[in-house]
Amino acid sequence: MPRAGWRSGGSQRTPRRRPLHRMTWRTSLVCLLLGLSAALLSCSAQPQAVTPAAAPEARPPTPTPVITVAPDGSTEVRVYMRAPAGDHQEGTAVLRSLGEKTVVVVTLSPPKPSAQPMHIHTGDCRQTLGPVVTALEAAIRGESTTLVNKPLSEILIGGQVINVHESFADFNTSTACGVLPAISGRLGSPQPPATSSGY
Secondary structure, three states, rough: OOOOOOOOOOEOOOOEEEEEEHHHHHHHHHHHHHHHHHHHHHHHOOOOOOOOOOOOOOOOOOOOOEEEEOOOOOEEEEEEOOOOOOOOOOEEEEEEEEEEEOOOOOOEEOOOOOOOOEEEEEEOOOOOOOOEEEEEEEEEEEEEOOOOOOOHHHHEEEEEEEEEOOOOOOOOOOOOEEEEEEEEOOOOOOOOOOOOOOO
């Protein structure tokens, strides 16, 4: 009886064949490992998307007038200004009491290339402006400072606004307007520094 692995009638040896299921299992494993390696290399080669940091939200000036009292006893009122219609300018008007006078500082953004006249009017920003009560210094590059010969208590009587015009050539266009609050009672003014008594 011929031995297994040898052809009958000859001396030539025939190699054994491996089972087909073992070869299929090993081939599948090799293909799986090669596929995972290729996927990892592909992911590492691709640039990772970077989410840009969110820009800080710009906060406009508060629509409600802010009234503060400085350490020297003076009163400061900050008024929000914005365009009556459309998108022109916004900013603030700061009124500070100085005894029988008042300093009015207006800051506007964006600044205009030409000088912008401004006044304190009677009336309302949403309606037709009334007559001019007090003229303020024109805004140059978005800034204006005026020393008004009136105490703050006579300016904040209600029914008045600060209005900014487009330019001296265009008085009909208002680029920003702020409502002055009504405040009753005498407002504080800076007190003179205390002198040393020598004790």
